[in-house]
Amino acid sequence: MDTANIEKTRYAETSSKADVNALVRLCEADMASVNATITERMQSDVSIIPALAEHLISAGGKRLRPLLCVAAARIAGTTNAHHHKLSAAVEFIHTATLLHDDVVDSSQLRRGKVAAHLIWGAPSSVLVGDFLFARAFELMVETDSLQALGILSKAAGVIAEGEVLQLMKAYDVGLSEAIYIDIISAKTAALFAAASESGAVAAGASVEKQKALRDYGMNLGLAFQIQDDALDYGGTAASLGKNAGDDFAEGKATLPLILAIAATGEAEKDFWHRTVSLRQQQEGDFARAQALMIESGAMAQTIDRAKVYARKAKDALKVFGASEWKAALEALADYSVERTK
Amino acid sequence: MDTANIEKTRYAETSSKADVNALVRLCEADMASVNATITERMQSDVSIIPALAEHLISAGGKRLRPLLCVAAARIAGTTNAHHHKLSAAVEFIHTATLLHDDVVDSSQLRRGKVAAHLIWGAPSSVLVGDFLFARAFELMVETDSLQALGILSKAAGVIAEGEVLQLMKAYDVGLSEAIYIDIISAKTAALFAAASESGAVAAGASVEKQKALRDYGMNLGLAFQIQDDALDYGGTAASLGKNAGDDFAEGKATLPLILAIAATGEAEKDFWHRTVSLRQQQEGDFARAQALMIESGAMAQTIDRAKVYARKAKDALKVFGASEWKAALEALADYSVERTK
Structure with a gap:
């Protein structure tokens, strides 16, 4: 086996571990x-602004969107550091949308x-979101890339x-x-796509590679959002994450619910009408919804759909030769649909 | 009198009319x-977005900020049309801040x-504001001016x-x-400054002229905001505009109030504490506040302050030779402090 093949094998092995750790x-x-x-860049003389921003930003999360922007720049062989500012801008846009979403949904x-709005009030959450959004654009301007700016401002409108x-x-x-x-x-995939594409653009990637990374x-x-929506009903494992049940409680029509309503038909029409349309829920309703999703095959179908998108994500990377970056991005795609929380 | 002098005289006469009409x-x-x-650019397939945006945008207002952007480009002798997209972007940023402010202040x-949030709900107002903000940046990207983008994104953060x-x-x-x-x-002057400066930048004005138009x-x-705040108490005429009294009712500390509190001292301390700090207001309180502002000289002082800024605005234009644009901008500065509504 020659060196190149050894390399390929090694990367293939790495990519078989479905996790985000290789990328991290x-x-x-x-x-x-x-x-x-x-x-x-989240600092301000108006002290409530960094306090509120810090509350949300320090809580972490996986920072998937900036990771994607960095990885796209790296796999495209960047020789500059523009992806640092772009990645920070992407995280600011994401944080701004979270602040506004939590006000919009009255999330706890x-x-x-x-949630920040419960501590500092909805007005502050709205305004600090605006502040972070503006700071995101200031950061992007500093990368001197009008193309990256165009991609991310378009994504912000689409979100x-x-x-x-x-x-x-x-x-x-x-x-x-x-x-x-x-x-x-x-609401979700546009920013993943823009983070990835703008990283490629900042790296000076070819149009073909920009498109591959966008795809x-x-x-x-x-894939991520569908899996999230599946996990909100416990997935197939029926082992629940900490926020499971939120979508059902809010009457949010996500894919497991849409497919379950279609699969259970006339027999369960009244149940879905009462619990989702009217949100008149009682004890045992969520368990019954979960059971219906699994029995009707709606949950399995949902996860299959997510896997189709994860497969497409990996396929998009075929323009790149084997590398540790490619393997890590493939592992991330697998992770997106194999995670259980 | 030679032609140049006749021109100058004519412009001097024009500028003595304090109004916005010459500029319009x-x-x-x-x-x-x-x-x-x-x-x-406010269109979207999501129909509630143009409906909500149209409600506010069609209500008009003077469109002072886009007018300023256009005038700055014109007085700087622009030979391109970038100021059209920039002016639309400035109006979108302004509209987005109005939508969010009305949610923040629960304005009626x-x-x-x-107010839009009372028709479509606060969540839609927040999100449509975000949409317009994003569209503003998309428009700016199309002008190919990173400098103008930097100026306006910085202003958005400052607002x-x-x-x-x-x-x-x-x-x-x-x-x-x-x-x-x-x-x-x-909250007010930063966008006036950015509208004007970005218009100059898009026109390719010299650094000196960019600065003059920013100033x-x-x-x-x-000047505009101070005069607005004076008119909220009826100015010196005690003839009230349609929204007069709002600042007092909300306990908002604006310049006439700040100066009146300082001028009336210990004698009225309890009155201001009850009406402003505690917002325990009863019939006759607003009239008393107005009377105190006029008698103490606070209102006259407020209007004097506004006039100082209007004077500075006109002084900033001294780098430009006489022209109908200069005269119109001078007339606008005069109008900002002489208007009675």
Whole structure:
């Protein structure tokens, strides 16, 4: 076996471990710069602003979007450091949308902590979101890339459109799978795609590679969101994550619910109408919804759909030769649909 | 008298009419393009977005900020049309901040119409604000000017900071004039300055002229806001505009109030504490506040302050030779402090 084949085999093995850790390790040095930029740029003389931003940002989360931006720049062979500022900008846009979403949904928790608007009030959450959004654009301007700016500003508009569409379609038991995909493409996958594509653009990647990384991000985002929505009903394991049940309680029409409503038909029409359209829920309803999803095959179908997108994400990477970056991105795609929390 | 002097005299006469009409007339053709761009770019397949945006945008207002951007480009002798997209972007940023402010302040009215959040709900107002903000950046990207983008994104961050600062200082009878100026510099004058400066930048103006137009916008914005705050108490005429009394009812510490509290001293301390700090207001309180402002000289002082800024705005234009644009901008500065509504 020659060296190249040994390399390929090694990467193939790495990619078989479905996790985010390989990517996190590879991005460690880059993310230290990104995190320093995030901390520096959320400062303000108006003290409530960094306090509120810090509350949410320090709670962490996986920072998947900046990781994607870094990885895209790296796999495209960047020789500059623009992806640090772009990644910080991507995290600011994401944080701004979380702050506004939590106000919009009156959420109680975010990243395991009390939602910011419950501590500082909804007005402050709205305004600090605006502040972070503006700071994101300031950071992008400093990268001198109008193309990256165009990609991320377009994504920001699409996210807002997706959120409004979701708001309009709340409690809609007749929501089609197509509109569900439209909503999650906009509210989630658009920023994954833009983070990845803008990283490639900042690295000076070819148009073919820019498109490949955009496609990777878009499909990864769809896989992630569908798996999230499956896990909100416990997935197939029926082992529940800490926020499981939220979507059902809110009457949010996500894919497991849409497919379960279609699969159970007339027999369960009244149950779904009462629990989702009217949100008149009683003890045992959530367990019954979970059972119906598993028995009707809706949950398995949901996870199959997520796997199709994860497969597409990996396929998009075929323009790249074997590398530790490619293996890590493949592992991330597998992780997106194999995780159980 | 030679032709140049006749021209100068004519412009001097024009500028002695303190109004916004000369500028509106000069900008007519430009503003037709700006308005077409605004209408085109607020569209979305998510129908509630253009409906909500249209509600606020069609209500008009003077469109002072886009007018300023156009005028700055014109007085700097622009030979391109970038100021149309920039002006539309400036109006979108302004509209986004109005939507969010009305949610933050729970306002009932805006531009004489029911506030959007009372019709479509606060969540939609927040999200449509985000949408317009994103669209603003998309428009700016199309002008290919990173410098203009930098100016406007910085202003957007400063506006949010100003709004948060104002929120923190509500009902503060001890607010200093210096912090009041900080607040209005950020929440109002920063966008006037950025609109004007970015118009100059898009026109390829010299650094000296960019600075002059920034200074003009900043001082005009301060003059405008102080006069607005004076008119909220009826100014010296005691003839009230339709929203007069709002600031007092909300306990907002604006300049007439700050100066009146300082001028009336110990004698009226209890009155201001009850009506502003505690917002325990009864019939006759607003009339008494107005009377105290006039008798103590606080209102006259307030209007004097506004006039100082209007004067500074006009002084900033001295780098430009006489022209109908210069005369119109001078007339606007005069109008900002002589208007009675």
